Structures are given as C-alpha cells and as structure tokens.
Amino acid sequence: MGYRPIGACAAVAGVWLSIAPAQAEELRLATEGAYPPYNFVDASGELGGFDIAFGEELCLRLDATCEWVVQDWDGLIPSLMQGRYDAIVAAMTRTDERREQIAFTNAYTDTPVQFVGPAHSDLAGAETVEQIAEALEGKTIGVQTATVFQYFIEQQFGETVALRLYDTQDNLGLDLAAGRIDAGLADAVAWEPFLASEIGSGFSPFGPSLTGAAFPVLGEGFGIGLRQEDTALLDRMNQAICAMIEDGTLDALHQEFLGFGSPVICER
Amino acid sequence: MVESFGPILAGAGLTVQLVTLSVSIGFFAGIGLALARLSPNPLLSYPAYAYVFFFRGTPLLVQLFLIYYGSSQFDFIKESPAWVVLSEPFWCAVIALAMNTTAYTSEIIRGGIQSVPWGQIEAARACGMSRFLVFRRITMPVALRQALPGYSNEIILMVKGSALASTVTVMEMTGIAKSIISRTFAPVEVFIVAGSIYLLINFVVTRVIRRLEHRLTPYQRTRAELEKEEAQSGILGLGSLLGRARTR
Numbered sequence: 001m002g003y004r005p006i007g008a009c010a011a012v013a014g015v016w017l018s019i020a021p022a023q024a025e026e027l028r029l030a031t032e033g034a035y036p037p038y039n040f041v042d043a044s045g046e047l048g049g050f051d052i053a054f055g056e057e058l059c060l061r062l063d064a065t066c067e068w069v070v071q072d073w074d075g076l077i078p079s080l081m082q083g084r085y086d087a088i089v090a091a092m093t094r095t096d097e098r099r100e101q102i103a104f105t106n107a108y109t110d111t112p113v114q115f116v117g118p119a120h121s122d123l124a125g126a127e128t129v130e131q132i133a134e135a136l137e138g139k140t141i142g143v144q145t146a147t148v149f150q151y152f153i154e155q156q157f158g159e160t161v162a163l164r165l166y167d168t169q170d171n172l173g174l175d176l177a178a179g180r181i182d183a184g185l186a187d188a189v190a191w192e193p194f195l196a197s198e199i200g201s202g203f204s205p206f207g208p209s210l211t212g213a214a215f216p217v218l219g220e221g222f223g224i225g226l227r228q229e230d231t232a233l234l235d236r237m238n239q240a241i242c243a244m245i246e247d248g249t250l251d252a253l254h255q256e257f258l259g260f261g262s263p264v265i266c267e268r
Numbered sequence: 269m270v271e272s273f274g275p276i277l278a279g280a281g282l283t284v285q286l287v288t289l290s291v292s293i294g295f296f297a298g299i300g301l302a303l304a305r306l307s308p309n310p311l312l313s314y315p316a317y318a319y320v321f322f323f324r325g326t327p328l329l330v331q332l333f334l335i336y337y338g339s340s341q342f343d344f345i346k347e348s349p350a351w352v353v354l355s356e357p358f359w360c361a362v363i364a365l366a367m368n369t370t371a372y373t374s375e376i377i378r379g380g381i382q383s384v385p386w387g388q389i390e391a392a393r394a395c396g397m398s399r400f401l402v403f404r405r406i407t408m409p410v411a412l413r414q415a416l417p418g419y420s421n422e423i424i425l426m427v428k429g430s431a432l433a434s435t436v437t438v439m440e441m442t443g444i445a446k447s448i449i450s451r452t453f454a455p456v457e458v459f460i461v462a463g464s465i466y467l468l469i470n471f472v473v474t475r476v477i478r479r480l481e482h483r484l485t486p487y488q489r490t491r492a493e494l495e496k497e498e499a500q501s502g503i504l505g506l507g508s509l510l511g512r513a514r515t516r
Contacts, residue, residue, distance in 0.1 A: 074449065074450055077453045078449070078453050078455045081453065097451070142437075145446060145447060145450055146450030146451075150450070164437040165437060165443070165446075165447060166437065167435060174337055177340070178337075178346070
C-alpha cells in the first residue's frame with residue numbers, strides 16, 4: 001500500500017487548490033469614519049461603529065477578507081465608481097439620484113430624519129413641515145454636503161432659507177452649538193452623540209420624524225453601495241443580509257450599537 | 269462640463285473678494301510687520317519674529333480652523349462685539365488669509381528693504397532729507413520694486429489658498445464645485461472647470477504684476493526703447509513718468 005500516501009497528498013492538494021480562490025477573495029469596504037454611532041475613527045485611530053461591525057459580519061458570511069478604506073463623504077460615490085474600493089458601508093441612504101450612478105443592496109438599517117435646534121426658540125413649537133418652513137423662513141440651516149438632508153431642504157424650502165453645507169456632521173454640530181446656524185437636519189440616530197454632548201446640552205430635536213415614505217427625497221433606508229456591474233456581489237450580499245435578518249444577527253447588532261431593534265425586513 | 273461653468277464662474281466673484289480683501293490688508297500690515305521686525309527695539313522685533321514664525325510654520329487650513337472653530341468655543345468671544353465679524357464664515361476666511369499673507373508679505377518686504385544699497389540712503393541723507401523722507405522717497409520705492417517678483421508669487425498663493433474657505437462653508441469657486449459634484453458625481457469635469465478659472469485669474473494677476481514691474485524698472489532699458497514706449501503709451505500717462513526717469 002505504498003502508493004496510498006501519495007494519493008492522499010494529491011487529494012489534499014486538490015482540495016486546497018479548489019478552496020484557494022474563495023479564500024483569496026479580497027473586498028475593500030469604504031466608510032466615512034465621521035458619522036457616529038454608524039462609523040467613526042476613535043481616539044486610537046481605530047474604526048468602529050455599527051457599519052464596521054455589520055461590514056465585518058458580512059465579510060465573514062461572504063468568506064472574504066475585508067480591508068477598510070476611510071474616504072471623505074463627498075468622495076465616496078466617485079471613488080467607488082473609479083474602482084478605489086468595492087463597496088460603500090457608510091450609513092448611505094438609497095435614493096433614486098444615487099441609483100443612477102451606483103447599485104444598492106437591500107436595506108440593512110433605517111432611521112428617520114430629524115431637525116435639531118436650540119431648545120428654547122420659536123422652532124420648538126413647530127409640529128408639521130409647513131410650520132417648520134414658516135419658523136425657519138429667512139433663517140440659516142446647516143446640513144452635511146451631498147446628503148439627502150441637503151436635497152430635502154433644497155426641495156422643500158428652496159430659497160426661503162439660507163443653506164450651509166458642512167463636510168462632516170461633527171463640524172455641523174460645532175457650528176450649531178456656536179450659534180452660526182439656526183438649525184440642522186440629519187438622521188435622528190446621528191444627532192444622538194451631539195445631543196448627549198456638553199455643547200449640545202441646550203439643543204433638542206423638533207418637528208416630526210421625517211421618513212422616506214412621506215418624502216421620497218429622503219430615500220429608503222441605508223444600503224451598501226456597489227458598482228452597477230457587480231451584480232454577482234450584489235446578489236451574494238443581499239443573501240447574506242437576509243440571513244443576518246433571519247437569524248437575529250442584525251437585530252443584535254442594532255441593539256448593541258444603536259439601542260433599538262432592527263427596523264428592516266428581508267427584501268427578497 | 270459646460271453646465272457647471274456658469275455656477276462656478278458665479279463663485280469667482282467671492283474668490284476675488286476674498287483675495288482682494290486679504291491681500292490689501294496683508295500688504296499694509298506686512299509693511300508694518302517688516303518694519304517692526306527690522307526695528308532695533310527688541311520689544312518690536314521679537315513679537316514680529318514670533319508672528320512670522322507661527323504663521324509661516326503652520327498650515328493655512330489649521331489657522332483657518334483655529335479662527336473659525338476656535339473663536340466659537342469661547343464664551344467671552346461670543347459675547348464680545350468681535351462675534352459680529354467672527355460669526356460670519358466669510359470674514360473668518362478673510363481674517364485667516366490676511367493674517368497668513370501678512371507674515372509672508374512682511375518677509376518679502378523685509379528682504380526688499382535690506383536689499384536697498386546703503387549708498388543710496390547715505391546719498392539721500394547727505395542731500396539733507398529727513399529719515400522719514402528718505403524712507404518714503406528712497407527705501408520704500410526701491411524695496412517694493414525689489415520685492416515685486418516675490419510678492420506676485422504670494423498673491424498667486426493667496427488665490428489658490430482661498431479655496432480652503434470652502435471648508436468653513438464659504439461658497440466660493442471650490443465650494444460651488446464640490447456642491448455640483450455632490451449631485452453629478454463627476455469630479456474630474458467639474459474640477460477641470462474650476463481649475464481653468466483659477467488659472468485664468470492667476471494669468472491676469474501675473475500680467476498685471478509684470479506690467480507694474482516693467483513700469484518700475486525703466487533703468488533696465490535703453491534710451492531708444494524708452495522713447496519708443498513713450499511714443500506708444502503717451503495716452504496712458506506713462507510718458508511723463510518715463511520722461512522723468514530719463515532726465516535724471
């Protein structure tokens with residue numbers, strides 16, 4: 001039976017060769033790193049947050065080795081299209097405008113959009129978008145540039161308000177606290193770090209929770225952004241997201257990082 | 269690409285305003301700082317040295333952020349009258365650009381002043397001019413003429429540096445370019461347009477400075493060249509200036 005070991009070696013080698021391509025798949029995921037609690041760079045320079053934990057879990061399920069790339073918000077879509085990375089996991093809302101450029105997976109989370117302003121101002125009493133429009137007439141509103149919030153203000157309020165565009169949500173918060181702007185608009189969850197901070201203590205959310213269902217400009221939940229031609233990757237990611245929804249992993253991630261249960265269903 | 273040209277050009281006005289204001293402030297403040305730096309009094313020269321050291325040694329972006337976000341951190345600033353100015357992104361940008369260019373301008377002018385030949389100053393003193401008159405008639409004109417090529421560099425750097433104002437929400441050319449990209453997702457085309465307009469502005473700046481330099485250096489040309497120029501540019505009022513230069 002002297003030949004046996006050789007046969008076993010050949011069998012092992014064959015298995016190894018067939019696994020190798022799958023193990024070698026490398027995905028480069030891009031995130032902004034400046035939108036807590038979704039994604040942020042902590043004091044030691046490490047990436048953290050919901051998007052990061054979700055992305056890591058996704059990579060495990062795809063059997064891929066993932067590498068994170070930090071990219072400024074307004075460059076995320078152009079750099080994806082240029083092939084600098086393979087996917088955007090950056091709390092990016094799925095909108096028709098963005099779908100013209102890139103593809104999105106099924107939603108992996110969602111949050112309403114919320115105005116924030118000084119707690120004691122005439123904005124506090126506004127309950128509808130019309131009342132907000134009235135209260136904000138001639139005032140200055142800050143939003144992060146290239147976001148659905150910018151598109152919402154432009155569409156709903158037009159020229160009646162002065163719009164200031166910020167590169168990051170952090171800088172928007174700083175200027176809101178400084179009194180340079182009268183109000184800001186962003187995801188409800190993304191306001192939480194500001195409202196909990198010392199500088200944000202005199203501020204509160206106001207007006208209704210705005211959703212994409214009522215205002216299509218606000219899109220439909222956060223999805224992973226992919227190049228339109230990467231349809232195979234899109235299918236695999238959608239399957240992985242649905243699996244994470246069905247086995248409760250996504251719900252656990254929501255509880256851990258965002259403090260509420262998963263609001264999304266499998267869109268299969 | 270063509271559609272973005274109009275909006276970006278509209279932002280050129282703000283770019284030109286930022287540069288004109290900050291360079292004008294920086295020019296006069298720079299002369300003052302250069303004189304303080306050259307003063308034998310250490311109470312004047314050391315602070316001037318420290319100012320130049322700080323503003324030349326730190327990035328303009330950092331200076332802008334310190335002025336913009338720094339000023340809003342302190343309640344005593346927010347409660348002071350200065351907040352009227354500092355609450356406006358435009359004025360924060362002007363202040364940052366002006367303070368930065370003041371440091372560079374002062375060094376350029378200091379170099380110019382130090383290059384004035386001592387013999388010229390001595391001769392003017394011998395003619396009985398007061399120290400102030402020597403400064404006004406001899407030192408400063410010669411120093412500025414010497415400093416001009418270096419100073420044109422500084423103005424060009426300011427035109428380009430003004431793009432940083434977009435980081436504090438000022439919608440000058442770069443700010444508008446970025447907001448267009450946020451809708452079209454086509455950065456290359458839009459930045460080519462913005463870049464061309466910056467190039468055009470700087471082309472005009474270099475032309476104007478070269479003209480000025482030419483006008484201030486008649487001694488570098490032959491009598492025949494000067495006479496030809498006089499004949500050509502008499503209507504521009506250059507004739508009398510050249511005439512005086514020649515009779516000297």
